[in-house]
Amino acid sequence: xxxLTQPPSASGTPGQRVTISCSGSSPNIGTNxxxxxxxxxxxxxxxxxxxxxxxxxxxxxxxxxxxSGTSASLAISGLRPEDEGDYHCATWDDSLSGVVFGGGTxxxxx
Amino acid sequence: EVQLLESGGGLVxxxxxxxxxxxxxxxxxxxxxMTWVRQPPGKGLEWVSAISDSGAYTYYAGSVKxxxxxxxxxSKNTLYLQMNSLRDExxxxxxxxxxxxxxxxxxxxxxxxxxxGTLVTASS
Numbered sequence: 001x002x003x004l005t006q007p008p009s010a011s012g013t014p015g016q017r018v019t020i021s022c023s024g025s026s027p028n029i030g031t032n033x034x035x036x037x038x039x040x041x042x043x044x045x046x047x048x049x050x051x052x053x054x055x056x057x058x059x060x061x062x063x064x065x066x067x068s069g070t071s072a073s074l075a076i077s078g079l080r081p082e083d084e085g086d087y088h089c090a091t092w093d094d095s096l097s098g099v100v101f102g103g104g105t106x107x108x109x110x
Numbered sequence: 111e112v113q114l115l116e117s118g119g120g121l122v123x124x125x126x127x128x129x130x131x132x133x134x135x136x137x138x139x140x141x142x143x144m145t146w147v148r149q150p151p152g153k154g155l156e157w158v159s160a161i162s163d164s165g166a167y168t169y170y171a172g173s174v175k176x177x178x179x180x181x182x183x184x185s186k187n188t189l190y191l192q193m194n195s196l197r198d199e200x201x202x203x204x205x206x207x208x209x210x211x212x213x214x215x216x217x218x219x220x221x222x223x224x225x226x227g228t229l230v231t232a233s234s
Contacts (some may be wrong), residue, residue, distance in 0.1 A: 002154060035219045037155070044205055044224040045147075045155065051220075088155050090219045098171050099145070099219045104154035 003028060004089055004102035007030050011108040012100035017077040020105045028100055032092045034072040036065055039104075048087070062098040076107075084109045086109060112136040112223045114206050119228030126196050127154070132189040132225060140184040143209035143216040146191050148202035150229075158204070159191065160218050163211050169200030169218070174200075196232040203227040208212070 005023040012018040022034060036049035047056055049065035052072060064075045072091075076083055089102040118130040130146070145160040159180040160169045167233035168180050179192040189206050204228045 032219075033217075035221070037221070039155075045221075046224070047220070047222060050210075050217075075171055086154075090155070090157070090221075092217075092219050094174065098169055099157035099160070101147075101155045101157060 002103040003062070003093060003096070003100035006087075006089060006102035006105045008103065009106045009108065011110055012076075012079045013110045014079055014081060016079045017075060017109060018079060018107065020074045020087050020089075020107070021077075022072045022074070022102050024072075024091065024100075026070060027095035028070075028093040029072055030070040031066065031094055034065065034067050035090045036063075036074045037088045037090065039088065041084075045088060079109055081109045083107060090099045112208070114208070114223060114225035115207050116173060116204065116225045116228040119204065119230045121223075121231045123234050124197055124232050127192070127194045128196065128209065128230060130193065130204055130206075130228060130230070132191075132193040134187045134189065137180055138184075139187045139189060143191045143211050143218070144180075144182065145207050145209050145218060145221060146180065147202045147207060147221065147224075148188075148200075148230075149201055150199075151204040156202070159219075160209060160216075161189070162216055193230070196230075198232055200232045201230060203229050 037045040038048045039045040052067035093100045113135045137204045146158040207224040208222045
């Protein structure tokens with residue numbers, strides 16, 4: 001049982017916009033920034049969004065993040081087949097004094 | 111180029127011990143905070159432990175506290191994870207990774223460079 005809650009799956013067709021949610025509580029998302037990781041099949045995770053809505057160099061602007069209250073979301077616009085993979089949210093939890101992850105969302109491009 | 115190479119994974123019986131190593135190249139380990147993250151087969155990511163850039167502070171997930179120990183050898187530029195009293199539920203791919211720090215602060219959920227991972231299987 002993960003501290004952060006994500007939908008187990010999401011899907012869309014090429015060109016569509018999809019959103020993945022990440023729900024938490026006051027000690028974690030309610031207080032701290034959210035980070036998103038993309039994990040393509042058979043590979044290690046890669047940082048996709050930091051500080052809730054910032055993109056590292058090299059990440060396309062099709063990917064965007066937002067945070068409000070105790071929830072956060074990742075939006076992917078202009079969906080591409082190569083976006084298929086797992087997406088994980090993470091943040092710091094002040095009560096646990098550690099990093100917490102969501103359970104991950106498997107994105108399928110139909 | 112920053113590279114992280116984990117080793118030391120394998121099959122171990124429940125109750126046994128294992129030490130994972132993470133050899134760093136392309137950067138000086140003593141200048142970075144580091145972390146271990148694991149992923150059970152077919153499941154999501156789980157944060158395990160972290161060590162500050164100074165090496166003075168260590169952090170652990172509740173599920174491993176008292177059983178796992180994170181450490182580093184700066185002369186070998188290598189990070190370690192000593193795992194004792196292993197349980198079935200510790201079975202996972204273990205990744206080592208760098209953590210972003212700036213202005214004297216380390217942001218432990220901001221995980222930058224990841225290794226390729228090493229598989230630990232705790233099973234009888």
